[in-house]
Amino acid sequence: MTKVSQFNMPRLYHFTLDPYGRRLRLALAEYGIDVQAVDEKPWAPSAQLLQLSPTGLSPVYVEDSGTAVVSPEAISEYLEETVGERHPLIPGNALARAEVRRLVNWFDVKFYTEVTEPILTEKVISRFVTNRGSSGSPNMARVRAARQMLGSHLDYISALSEERSFLAGNDLSNADLAAAAHISAIDYLGDVPWAEHPVAQMWYMRIKSRPSFKVLLGDTIPGVPASSHYSNLDF
Amino acid sequence: MTKVSQFNMPRLYHFTLDPYGRRLRLALAEYGIDVQAVDEKPWAPSAQLLQLSPTGLSPVYVEDSGTAVVSPEAISEYLEETVGERHPLIPGNALARAEVRRLVNWFDVKFYTEVTEPILTEKVISRFVTNRGSSGSPNMARVRAARQMLGSHLDYISALSEERSFLAGNDLSNADLAAAAHISAIDYLGDVPWAEHPVAQMWYMRIKSRPSFKVLLGDTIPGVPASSHYSNLDF
Numbered sequence: 001m002t003k004v005s006q007f008n009m010p011r012l013y014h015f016t017l018d019p020y021g022r023r024l025r026l027a028l029a030e031y032g033i034d035v036q037a038v039d040e041k042p043w044a045p046s047a048q049l050l051q052l053s054p055t056g057l058s059p060v061y062v063e064d065s066g067t068a069v070v071s072p073e074a075i076s077e078y079l080e081e082t083v084g085e086r087h088p089l090i091p092g093n094a095l096a097r098a099e100v101r102r103l104v105n106w107f108d109v110k111f112y113t114e115v116t117e118p119i120l121t122e123k124v125i126s127r128f129v130t131n132r133g134s135s136g137s138p139n140m141a142r143v144r145a146a147r148q149m150l151g152s153h154l155d156y157i158s159a160l161s162e163e164r165s166f167l168a169g170n171d172l173s174n175a176d177l178a179a180a181a182h183i184s185a186i187d188y189l190g191d192v193p194w195a196e197h198p199v200a201q202m203w204y205m206r207i208k209s210r211p212s213f214k215v216l217l218g219d220t221i222p223g224v225p226a227s228s229h230y231s232n233l234d235f
Numbered sequence: 236m237t238k239v240s241q242f243n244m245p246r247l248y249h250f251t252l253d254p255y256g257r258r259l260r261l262a263l264a265e266y267g268i269d270v271q272a273v274d275e276k277p278w279a280p281s282a283q284l285l286q287l288s289p290t291g292l293s294p295v296y297v298e299d300s301g302t303a304v305v306s307p308e309a310i311s312e313y314l315e316e317t318v319g320e321r322h323p324l325i326p327g328n329a330l331a332r333a334e335v336r337r338l339v340n341w342f343d344v345k346f347y348t349e350v351t352e353p354i355l356t357e358k359v360i361s362r363f364v365t366n367r368g369s370s371g372s373p374n375m376a377r378v379r380a381a382r383q384m385l386g387s388h389l390d391y392i393s394a395l396s397e398e399r400s401f402l403a404g405n406d407l408s409n410a411d412l413a414a415a416a417h418i419s420a421i422d423y424l425g426d427v428p429w430a431e432h433p434v435a436q437m438w439y440m441r442i443k444s445r446p447s448f449k450v451l452l453g454d455t456i457p458g459v460p461a462s463s464h465y466s467n468l469d470f
Binding site: 055073094097 | 302317336
């Protein structure tokens with residue numbers, strides 16, 4: 001664990017629309033942990049982030065003591081072990097916890113690869129990063145393919161929420177927060193076809209109405225305005 | 236959790252060279268759990284695997300009772316919670332456990348993307364899968380770029396093993412098993428430049444000499460012979 005100078009409260013280094021940072025912001029709010037969020041840009045990590053994490057990737061969580069925890073799953077499990085006793089986000093017995101982690105993996109790997117990454121890269125990151133050989137303008141074919149995949153993921157959410165109170169079982173868990181973190185990033189950009197997926201929309205309205213969700217509703221990215229319904233609880 | 240018919244012993248559905256399946260085979264052997272390994276091919280998942288896991292991705296772990304656990308991290312944490320008490324593979328306090336998980340993520344995401352995936356795809360999977368528009372022959376430029384990245388990962392392993400007994404601390408952990416799982420898949424194909432990385436080689440010899448490692452040393456893939464030193468403990 002890398003140590004940096006001490007702070008008055010824990011810090012979370014994150015990029016506004018990064019789904020992993022978004023899930024942790026939701027989780028910290030659910031646990032009732034006040035945190036100072038430090039904005040990072042994945043295309044230009046700060047010197048302090050690079051000191052904390054050799055990959056330069058956020059999210060990184062730094063405790064008051066200056067101790068840093070790096071990588072989404074490590075932070076998520078660390079918080080559950082240290083502050084999750086009263087309101088666990090990986091609740092239940094070992095099998096129930098495995099179901100939470102299966103779904104977190106589903107959203108963090110499958111949904112991310114098929115939906116979040118292409119849409120974020122093409123609609124946001126390509127504005128700020130011009131690779132050699134790329135025009136800098138979004139590849140709309142990738143965005144359309146990702147929107148198509150999003151439809152089947154919303155169907156999966158509908159199916160899960162028809163048979164369970166929350167995505168992984170009877171209780172709110174990291175599975176709901178992971179799904180909502182990815183979807184809210186896409187929703188910021190206005191790419192979620194809610195009208196075609198009313199059951200998934202009902203689930204999302206319930207998560208979005210939680211007090212913890214307020215930490216995401218004020219998000220803004222310079223030059224990339226939020227969709228008109230992004231912060232609307234009755235969308 | 237999907238249930239299938241009951242077995243006499245737990246089963247692990249896996250693809251021989253898949254690093255996630257390899258880490259779990261090592262972990263099960265370290266925990267002392269006998270398991271029936273069921274071969275899967277990522278390009279042609281069996282009907283039973285598809286029934287257990289909607290993504291068709293291995294590894295999937297199925298208990299004697301027929302209960303299935305899906306996705307690498309979910310299986311890994313499930314085993315630690317249910318059979319890991321005596322010989323934990325995520326040992327220590329919450330911070331030590333976070334360091335194990337940070338390194339597992341390093342190998343399972345960064346090493347996988349930069350090294351394992353390109354080398355496995357180009358040298359093995361491309362032999363069996365012919366995509367439209369691809370010639371079916373390996374893209375050696377991708378393999379060379381991956382071999383170059385492998386060098387810096389071996390330097391990182393050397394740096395860690397010079398300051399600690401094992402990669403994440405004083406004890407064997409999932410960090411060592413994850414690193415060894417990825418490296419052993421590459422080593423099967425003969426792509427590890429051991430002579431240039433003697434400190435990393437010393438660490439790997441120690442892991443490879445563990446009784447648990449025997450489960451990997453007999454691996455064979457039809458049409459893809461193992462490198463001459465793959466199963467040699469004194470390579």
